[in-house]
Amino acid sequence: MPNVLFANLPFLLRGAIVTLELSAVCALLASAIGIVAALAQSYGNLVARGIALIYLYLMRGTPLLVMVFAAYYLLPYVGIDVDPTTGGALVVSLYFGAFMSEVFRAALASVPRGQWDAGRALGMHGRRLMGIVIVPQALRLAGPPFINTCIMLVKGTSLVSVIGLAELTLTGREVVERTLAPFQVFGGVALIYLVICYSLSLCGKALETRLPHA
């Protein structure tokens, strides 16, 4: 029975690599978007804050699947040409950018009041204060929830399978439909995701213990 799984393992692992690559790219992009949105929300002017809030509201209230399909169907009908890889990466990054922004915003807010006062007492203002005192501490505080969001992101990439990007879930479906062994193969796919995400969570735990708390 497990023979089906082992016979197709190389093929599935190729899908897993695509998942990992996609997740890495999206995590980077989402973090960038998240930082910008968090800063806009906390320190931006009215317009910046407005845009950030609208963006956050949209991402938090719309299912990722809807957005994935929208990118796939809408853009071509409007005339913009986007392939599943680019479209999928953009949508996933945009979606999880909202979650990342929440992570960073909460981290910024959790830096103790005293740190701001101490920094100002030492004569630091604005960007120096942020860069030397506040942001490093915020980043440390952000560590564990950041890893959690990354795990959510990896799981989120499975949705891009529905528009044809050959990551792990779609690869799994193709194998299932060829071998007609859904129990073994989908089970195996779940296990591969488990390995990936559990490893990430272990990194998160390691970060928690290594990094000194503020």
Next chain:
Amino acid sequence: MMARAMPVLLDGLAVTLELSALAIVLSLIWGVVLVLGRLSHLRPLRLACAGYLQLVRNTPVLVQMYFFYFGFAMAGLRLSGFTAGLLAMVLQNGGYMSEIYRAGIETVGARQREAGLALGMRPFEAFQIVIFPQAVRLVLPPMTNQFVAIVKDTALVSTLSVADMMFRARLLIDRTAAAFEIFADLTLMYLVLTAAVALLMRAAEWRLGAVD
């Protein structure tokens, strides 16, 4: 076209609502069962629950749904798309709920219980009067997020041919090519749904906060 698409999407709304409501209620219950196991005195039970949690948190819901729908059917147990989707959602969100409960209970924690005992209450009384209300207030915000996540996850069952809003929207787009209008409608409906859930929970928070 936007107006003409609405009735079709509203047909799907009933399914989306039904699935969301069932998933929320069953996750709440399953979460209680899990947290009792997670915090039990029996080590094997604790470990089993912790293992279960790792399993559901680290696997995508979509894969779980495919597994329950196609995998079980192949093995002889035929679940409808609705049931398979519901099962996957409850198993996963029940896990997240149990963690929320656990965080609430542990945060309010030992000190409060000691305080209650010092005041002469029995352990169960202490739990009821001191710990539980505080835990409930702590727990409501993350629960709101979880409920919203559940409503959004219901869209996934469209891949198992369940006639929810997402499914109907896709079929309609195939037929009419009015992709923009239909997606606008669909997004609007999900935004309204999630906003409604968030508002309801905010009202619940307010009432519970006002009581204390």
Next chain:
Amino acid sequence: MQDDLPSQARRRSLTLGIGGLAAAAALPAAADAQTAGGESRLETVTKRGKLLVATSSTTPPLCYADKDGTLIGFDIDIARIVAKSMFGDPEKIEFQVVDSSGRWPAVLSGRADFGIASTTIYPDRAMRVAFTTRYMDSGQSVLVRKDAMIGSLGDLNDPRFTVADLSNPQMADRAKRFFPKAKLLTFDTASAMMLAVKTGQAQAMQMDTPVVDWYAHNDETFKVLPTLLGNVQNNAIFMKPGDFTWWLYLDTVVKEMRTGSRYDEYSAAFNKWFGRNPPPERFYLNA
């Protein structure tokens, strides 16, 4: 639903997306598949040196993936004959995999030069995409599980049975016409439908005759119902409308495949995948 002209809806989508002024200027350009410079896709492809073709990876024996993920099938071979006709090399081609609903955006957006994906010609579709002449006969058949004891279409019309469909309107219409009482499951690929039947989630599926025949031939649990759902139909290459030069070229190649200079290659592919000669088109080409 059919009272709203799809082309009308598409134009409204374009307007909303691009915005007032831009839309007014862009409309004629967007509707016309030729680029702003007036270049036909034929020139574009010739300059590019390879074809970009949208196809399915889940519709055996026409277009599917083998266990290494390589695309194979009759449609694939037809596309390669086109590539060979253009460049002398059947490998000068790149396939983009799409599902049943994704094939239209793939060609309409210009991402693919044409699509070949077990696609049947229907007038509704012809309002949105351009079809060449047919490259093969098709039709719609019903695959059933042997253990479901379904002997004919009439038997299938029963609420006890579940039928798997593709997510296109023609399938839904046929279901309503031929077996309205049966329950329906809708998927986005032929292989997902087959998986549903294989696992018992459905007892039957409707799909293009060659696909149904292939599944039944390769799996003991299936058989094919003797009646076609409707008439014999045509499978054809499809592309974005408006580019006459490109359409004329592809149409010419397909005609030459079926009845002229490319008949040998066409016949070889046909024999490879269907085990027989193509149906006779001229009295002096033997059956």
